[in-house]
Amino acid sequence: MAELQNDLAQLIRAQGEQGPFVSIFMKVSPYERDIAEDKATFRNLVQQAKKTFVTRFTEKGWAAYQDKLAQVLQQRALGNNGATSIVVVVGQNDTFIYPLAQEVANSAHVGDTVYALPLIANDQFSWDYHLLKVSQDSMALWDVTEGVATPVDLPAAAPLTREQALGTELTTGKTRTTRTGLGAGQASHGNDPKEASQASDMQNYFKQVDDYILTNYSKSTQKPLVLLAVSENQAIFRKLSKNKYLLQNTQISKVPAKLDRQAIAQIVAQVNQKLATEVLAVLQSQVDRARSAKKYISDLGAITQRAAEGNVATLFVAQGAYVAGRLVGEELDTSSPAAKATNLLNELSVQVLQLGGQVYVLPADELHTDATAILRRTVEE
Known part of the structure; x- marks a missing residue:
């Protein structure tokens, strides 16, 4: 998420120098068999962008953009990385390509500003974190960045399984030798009760997993850690954990039998929804306070x-809303051909971001209007 935010901020700051911008949004397939079809879709969107560009600007100016977009097609695959969609943003100097966790409609936009609304919608509730799956017998780790989960290739030294981690310390179903008395060489043999030995092994294993993740991943990245485990294991792991990055209010207790790419994508969506609910509650409190203070x-x-x-x-924009208009300096243009082809809500979003504000894209049925805003100060101040 940080990379997209930083690059978007860079583009917005440089828009006077880098514009016009071509922004192409498209759905992509995760399957190898669809690579050619994805590229054909991209070519069609490039042609749409060209028609708009040469109408608003010049045929000669399009040549540099055509070259940059042709380079994008040189990639082996546009998707196939776990993303459901991508965006390609081309300015005079730079080309940016991002995977998107949210599915977007295929579209091409040309304008003086970056078409930021779909990027904001994708990024606002898309967190970067580690997803840790633990059971009594094994563990697995995914890195979630920009809403896309990638399995972490853990080294052999990692506590991948309980048997590997505990080795000769395992007590479950094993006969242990314990020393008794004072005489050297005296020993007695006995079996631990099964339940007690299983609990002991599981706790020891969870401690090793917790320590390994904290030492090798959480401390260095400072990413939040989301735990994927059945309810009983959730409780035990959390009681033992020393990892301050482990999220307390966000957890997934329903573990699919098969953790393939689709299952993990669904889990990431669940996590993001839980986190989004928390953020929306905070935003609602801010709106309530702003109403009382006459700043809404x-x-x-x-x-x-x-x-x-x-x-x-803070600016709130209704998802899918479109209001024709463009900002020209401090003036609002609503009548020119360029204005009719420009979404004023996108222009306002970019302007608010430029000036250090925040922008959220919310469902239209929650906002009940095209846009609302929280002010920094009342009009009278």
Whole structure:
């Protein structure tokens, strides 16, 4: 997530120098057999972008963009990395390609600003973290970045299985030799009760897993850790864990029998939904406080004016909403051909981000209007 945020901020800061921008959004397939079809779709979207570009700008100016987009097609595959969609953003100097966790509609956008709304929607509730699956007998780890989960290739030294980790310390079903008395060489043999020995082995194993993940991954990356384990193991692992990066309120207790790419993608979606619910609750509290302080507005004309003043702290945009218009300096153009081909809500979003504000894209049935905003200060201040 951080990489996309940093690059988007860089593009927004440089838009006067790098624009116009071509932004192509498209769904991609995770399967090798669909590589050619994905590339054909991309070529069609490039042609759509060209038609818009030469209408608004010049045929000569398109040549540099065509070259950069042709280089994208040189990649072996556009998808096949766990992402459901991709975005390609091309400016005068740079080309950015990002995997998207959210599925987007195939579309091509050309304008003076980056078409940021789908990027914001993808990124706002897409966290980077580690996903740790533990059972009584084994563990596995995934790195989740930009909403895409990648299995971590753990080294042989990792406690991949309980038997490997505990070795001769295993007590379950084993006969242990324990020393008794004072005489050297005196020993007695006995079997631990099965349940007690299983519990002891599991706790020892969980401690090793916890220590290994903390030492080798959590401390160095400082990424949150999400635990995937059945309820009983969740409780035991959390009681033993010393990892401060382990999320307490976000956990997945339903473990699929087969953890293939599709199953992991569904788990990531569940985790993101849980985290999003927490964020939305915080945002609702902020809205309630802003209403009480008379810092919450929903009139688009007023939002446009306050955004230009740098007075918008948080902008909320309805998903899929489109209002024709473009910002030209401090003026609002709604009548020119360029304005009719531009989404004012995207322009406002970019402007708010430029001035250090936050932008969220929310379902239209939750927002009930095209856009609302929390102000930094009341109009009278």
